[in-house]
Amino acid sequence: xxxxxxxxxxxxxxxxxxxxxxxxxxxxxxxxxxxxxxxxxxxxxxxxxxxxxxxxxxxxxxxxxxxxxxxxxxxxxxxxxxxxxxxxxxxxxxxxxxxxxxxxxxxxxxxxxxxxxxxxxxxxxxxxxxxxxxxxxxxxxxxxxxxxxxxxxxxxxxxxxxxxxxxxxxxxxxxxxxxxxxxxxxxxxxxxxxxxxxxxx
Numbered sequence: 001x002x003x004x005x006x007x008x009x010x011x012x013x014x015x016x017x018x019x020x021x022x023x024x025x026x027x028x029x030x031x032x033x034x035x036x037x038x039x040x041x042x043x044x045x046x047x048x049x050x051x052x053x054x055x056x057x058x059x060x061x062x063x064x065x066x067x068x069x070x071x072x073x074x075x076x077x078x079x080x081x082x083x084x085x086x087x088x089x090x091x092x093x094x095x096x097x098x099x100x101x102x103x104x105x106x107x108x109x110x111x112x113x114x115x116x117x118x119x120x121x122x123x124x125x126x127x128x129x130x131x132x133x134x135x136x137x138x139x140x141x142x143x144x145x146x147x148x149x150x151x152x153x154x155x156x157x158x159x160x161x162x163x164x165x166x167x168x169x170x171x172x173x174x175x176x177x178x179x180x181x182x183x184x185x186x187x188x189x190x191x192x193x194x195x196x197x198x199x200x201x
Contacts, residue, residue: 003028012198014102017126019110019119023197024103024190030056045069057193072186075178083168083175086116087141091179093122094145098130101187103196108183137166144173145180152181 008025030053031040041047043062046069049055058065076088083091089112096105109126113119124132130146133139140162147155155177163173 008195008197011195014106014196014198017097017102017105017109019106019113019123019126020198021110022103022106023199024052024054024194025197026053026057026194028057028193030054031059032056039063042066043069045073054190054194058189072182075175075182082171083179084115086112086114086118087138087172088175088179089115090122090125090138090141091145091176092183093125094130094142095149095180095183096187097125098146098149099184099187099191101183101191104183104187104190106196137168140166140168141176144176148177148180149184 006025006027006029011025014022033050033056036044036050036059040059040062041050043059043065044050044055045066049069050059055065058068076085076092082088089108092108093105093112096102096108105126109122113122116122121132121134121138125134125142130142132142134142140159144155144159144163147159160173163176168176
């Protein structure tokens with residue numbers, strides 16, 4: 001099957017990391033919204049995602065998308081113990097910042113700000129990178145996320161001990177690992193399928 005590569009000559013890609021809402025422009029044709037079947041709707045999990053070019057691109061394989069979305073929701077929305085939502089989002093934002101995924105970093109930095117009310121610290125992460133000083137607890141979360149993002153074997157016992165020293169229990173540490181690992185994968189998928197655009201900003 002031959003795919004037509006989409007180009008966006010009128011696009012306005014962002015030139016810096018931002019907490020502003022961005023658009024995302026696909027390089028392949030998303031699945032047509034008017035051709036979605038029951039299986040596709042099940043794969044989307046949330047019907048509102050049919051409005052997103054990104055999710056209509058991923059819904060070409062609805063079973064994989066459904067598994068991906070349920071995993072995402074369990075990592076970031078599960079309220080049963082573990083890490084506060086703000087720090088789950090911080091882990092995702094740190095991975096996205098290190099990977100250079102401006103779109104994902106914008107989404108998860110915005111969530112981190114919303115749930116923590118620490119917008120200046122979140123912006124410091126975006127502006128300065130994963131070496132920014134955000135206070136020891138957040139520094140430990142970012143350092144663990146960055147190690148996993150750079151190469152998983154770089155994450156070691158010293159990161160776990162630092163997280164424990166910062167007050168995280170085993171469930172919270174698992175959330176750091178899962179949030180960073182999920183977005184390490186998600187960044188690479190999004191970066192290979194399209195590009196961010198500032199028209200929504």
